[in-house]
Each structure stands twice: as structure tokens, then as C-alpha cells.
Amino acid sequence: MSEDTRSLKGLDWISLLMADVKDGVGVYLSVFLLTVRHWSPDKIGLVIAGPSIIGVLVQGPAGAFIDRTRHKRLLLIVASLIIAVCCLAVVLNSNFYPVLLSQLAVGFTQSVYAPCVAAITLGIVGQAALSQRIGRNESFNHLGNMVAAIIAGLLGRYVSYEAIFYFSIVQCLLLVVAVLVVRERDIDHDLARGAAVDAGQPVGVASMKALLDNRNILVFTVAIALFHFANAPLLPLLGQKMGLADQKNSSLYLSAAIIVAQGVMVFVAKYAGKASENGRKKVLLAAFVLLPVRALLFAFVDNPFALTAIQLLDGIGAGLLGVVTILMIADLSNGTGRFNLLQGVVYAAIGLAAALSSIGAGYVVEHFGYAVGFGTLAAAGALATAFYWLLVPETKDIELAELVGPQAVLGPHGS
Structure with a gap:
């Protein structure tokens, strides 16, 4: 196996194993706290929002650091070990503040995963091959989510909910091994930050002000x-709704919902990578349109089997979103040397939106019920769709001068 092939295989395994690791068991925490710890929805909302709040604070600086560092593999390894410790902390503590602190730590470390893997990918394959490679990464990621959901559902039903957290710890350790499969020498760190290169040397780095002042970047980020404001609480609230209806089988229902969505995403992500080579905007529009439809269906449907089937829509939307978001960020930062910083800015905005939405949705459900909660999120999704279609431009082949302006480039290392 050649060095380059070995590193690409390593990316496959990282994407596969990173599935639930980056979120610290994700939605299962919400159901675990409701059905096993018997917490109220508003407290659960605060804990679920915790990682997003921390993400708002650290995503930007983390992205800037990833642009500069040549130790991207080490960052992934350390983050995975911290996530493993946080999963253990949730199992061993039932009080609010220890669990909250563990999730704040998850928020701090999960800011590393998406930009690091995207940067390593760009550094290995380059901008021209990025569309299909990101599609492959996302396909493996969704396959990993599907397999993890099957295992987690069986563990939650036939062993215990705590066993799901121990399973996540095993995933963290396997992810460390996968990271080591990628050869450091195969990563071009100038390419990994989206820097323009002339005669093998980075030309320069766009100023922070140039990025933040650019209208295209602003409207895309918003x-x-x-x-994500409309989408983030949907699956946790769905899990709670299923848990209240049938606590004994709640982990199986939730896992089935995740499996259905992730199974669809495996194929949609691969399609999205190919389709995006002809333009990004229309491909991503489908994800926006499906979001309010899914939220409205959750509001009025109670049958767990029907709710599971509705997750097909999430599979299509999330499969498109995961691929095209990264590609549009790469488009908007191409030649600036700020690819990972821009990722950090976008993910920070996502974190803020998810945090506000998780807290707000928890209180709405607490006082007005699940139907009103889902209906409110559907309205937010409709607003997001209109904003995207009317204001966000096509980003494929966008010119560097249009992005940052001819006078907005600093020296090779930037500021």
C-alpha cells in the first residue's frame, strides 16, 4: 500500500469511527437523563446546550490554531481521549453540575474534530479533488453513525443505557489508532489551510478583517x-417524545430513527459530492426545504414507527448539508490561508444557534408541550429557507479578489 493510499484509508477509518465520538454520545445523553436520571426537560436543555455555548467561544480560535499548527493528528488524539473521560464522568455522576461540566469539556474538545479532519483531507487531496473526497468522508461518517446506533440501541435495550457510554469510550480509543494510520508526511499544511501557493511557497494570508467584512461569508454563516437553530433540538426532542411514550423500548425506537436517517445519508453524501461539482447552492437548498416539513410532521405524528419513517427526510437533508457546507467554506476561503479559521467562525455561529435553540425549545416544551415546540422549530426552518435562497450566492469558482479584495492579503503567516 502506497503512503498516499494508506493515509486515504486512514481518513476512511477516522470518518467511520468519529461518528458519535465528536458529540460524546450525542442524542442518547438526552434520553438517558430523562428516562434513567429523571431530569426535567429544562435541565436537559441546559446540559445539551452546554457544548454549543463553549463551541461559540472556542471554535474561532481553534480554527485559527488549526490553520497554523502542523500537529493536527495530535489534536484529534488528545480530543478523543478527553471525550472518553467525559463519557465515563456521565456514567459515574448523577448530579447536575458534574454532568454539566463534563459536557462543557465535550464542547471544548469537539471544536477540533470537524475542522481538523477537513483540513487533513484538503492537505492530502487538494481543492480540485475535495468535492468527491468530502462526499466519501461523509458517507463513511454516516455509515459509522448507523452502525453505532444499531449497537447503542441493542445495548440500551438489552444491557443498560450506561453501556452506551462505555461503547463510546471504546470508539474513542479506536479512533486514536485510526488517526495514527494517516502519515504526517502526506499532509501539505499550506494546502490544508487553503493558502494560495506560487512556486511551491504560500503567497499570503488574508486578514481577519477582510474575511469578517465580506458579505458572502456573512450571509452564508447566518x-x-x-x-441549525431550527434543526438542533429536533432529534433530542423526538427522543424525549418516544421515551415518554414507551420508556422500555425508547432506546430501540431512537436508534431506529437514527439508523434510518444515517442509512440514507451514506448514499446521499456520496451523491452530494458529485452533484456539487456543478454548483453548490441548489444542492443545499433541498436540505433547507425539508427541515420545516420534518418539524411539522414531528408535531402532529405520535406513532413511533411513523416518526421513525419521517427520519428519512433528515437523512436526505443532513447528507446534503454535511458535504456542501464544507465545500462552500472551502470555496469562500480558497486562496486566503484561512480555511480552518472560517470553519471555526461558521461552527461558532452554529454552536450559538444550537445553544439558544436547545434552551428555548426545552422551555417551550416544558410549558406548552411538544406539538408547540416542534411547530415553533418548523417556523424557524421556513425562515432559514427563505433567507438562504434569497441572499446566499453560488460559491463555486468564486474569485479570490471578490472574496477578500486585492489589498486584503498579509504576509505568508498572516496575523
Whole structure:
């Protein structure tokens, strides 16, 4: 196996194993706290929002650091070990503050995963091959989510909910091994930050002000944040709704919902990578349109089997979103040397939107019920769709001069 092939195989395994690791068991925490710890929805909302709040604070600086560092593999390894410790902390503590602190730590470390893997990918394959490679990464990621959901559902039903957290710890350790499969020498760190290169040397780095002042970047970031404001609480609230209806089988229902969505995403992500080579905007529009439809269906449907089937829509939307978001960020930062910083800014906006939405949705459900909660999120999704279609431009082949302006480039290392 050649060095380059070995590193690409390593990316496959990282994407596969990273599935639930980056979120610290994700939605299962919400159901675990409701059905096993018997917490109220508002407290659960605060804990679920914790990682997003921390993400708002650290995503930008983390992205800037990833642009500069040549130790991207080490960052992934350390983050995975911290996530493993946080999963253990949730199992061993039932009080609010220890669990909250563990999730704040998850928020701090999960800011590393998405930009690091995207940067390593760009550094290995380059901008021209990025569309299909990101589609492959996302396909493996969704396959990993599907397999993990099957295992987690069986563990939650036939062993215990705590066993799901121990399973996540095993995933963290396996992810460390997968990271080591990628050869450091195969990563071009100038390419990994989206720097323009002339005669093998980075030309320069766009100023922070140039990025933040650019209208295209601003409206794209706001649109993605609005999408996640509407989307972030949907699956946790669905899990709670299923848990209240049938606590004994709640982990199986929730796992089935995740499996259905992730199974669809495996194929949609691969399609999205190919389709995006002809333009990004229309491909991503489908994800926005499906979001309010899914939220409205959750509001009025109670049958767990029907709710599970509705997750097909999430599979389509999330499969498109995961691929095209990264590609549009790469488009908007191409030649600036700020690819990972821009990722950090976008993910920080997502984190803020998700945090506000999780807290707000928890209180709405607490006082007005699940139907009103889902209906409110559907309205937010409709607003996000209108904003995206009317204001966000096509980003494929966008010119560097249009992005940052001819006078907005600093020296090779930037500021």
C-alpha cells in the first residue's frame, strides 16, 4: 500500500469511527437523563446546550490554531481521549453540575474534530479533488453513525443505557489508532489551510478583517446558523417524545430513527459530492426545504414507527448539508490561508444557534408541550429557507479578489 493510499484509508477509518465520538454520545445523553436520571426537560436543555455555548467561544480560535499548527493528528488524539473521560464522568455522576461540566469539556474538545479532519483531507487531496473526497468522508461518517446506533440501541435495550457510554469510550480509543494510520508526511499544511501557493511557497494570508467584512461569508454563516437553530433540538426532542411514550423500548425506537436517517445519508453524501461539482447552492437548498416539513410532521405524528419513517427526510437533508457546507467554506476561503479559521467562525455561529435553540425549545416544551415546540422549530426552518435562497450566492469558482479584495492579503503567516 502506497503512503498516499494508506493515509486515504486512514481518513476512511477516522470518518467511520468519529461518528458519535465528536458529540460524546450525542442524542442518547438526552434520553438517558430523562428516562434513567429523571431530569426535567429544562435541565436537559441546559446540559445539551452546554457544548454549543463553549463551541461559540472556542471554535474561532481553534480554527485559527488549526490553520497554523502542523500537529493536527495530535489534536484529534488528545480530543478523543478527553471525550472518553467525559463519557465515563456521565456514567459515574448523577448530579447536575458534574454532568454539566463534563459536557462543557465535550464542547471544548469537539471544536477540533470537524475542522481538523477537513483540513487533513484538503492537505492530502487538494481543492480540485475535495468535492468527491468530502462526499466519501461523509458517507463513511454516516455509515459509522448507523452502525453505532444499531449497537447503542441493542445495548440500551438489552444491557443498560450506561453501556452506551462505555461503547463510546471504546470508539474513542479506536479512533486514536485510526488517526495514527494517516502519515504526517502526506499532509501539505499550506494546502490544508487553503493558502494560495506560487512556486511551491504560500503567497499570503488574508486578514481577519477582510474575511469578517465580506458579505458572502456573512450571509452564508447566518443562513447555516438559522438552519441549525431550527434543526438542533429536533432529534433530542423526538427522543424525549418516544421515551415518554414507551420508556422500555425508547432506546430501540431512537436508534431506529437514527439508523434510518444515517442509512440514507451514506448514499446521499456520496451523491452530494458529485452533484456539487456543478454548483453548490441548489444542492443545499433541498436540505433547507425539508427541515420545516420534518418539524411539522414531528408535531402532529405520535406513532413511533411513523416518526421513525419521517427520519428519512433528515437523512436526505443532513447528507446534503454535511458535504456542501464544507465545500462552500472551502470555496469562500480558497486562496486566503484561512480555511480552518472560517470553519471555526461558521461552527461558532452554529454552536450559538444550537445553544439558544436547545434552551428555548426545552422551555417551550416544558410549558406548552411538544406539538408547540416542534411547530415553533418548523417556523424557524421556513425562515432559514427563505433567507438562504434569497441572499446566499453560488460559491463555486468564486474569485479570490471578490472574496477578500486585492489589498486584503498579509504576509505568508498572516496575523
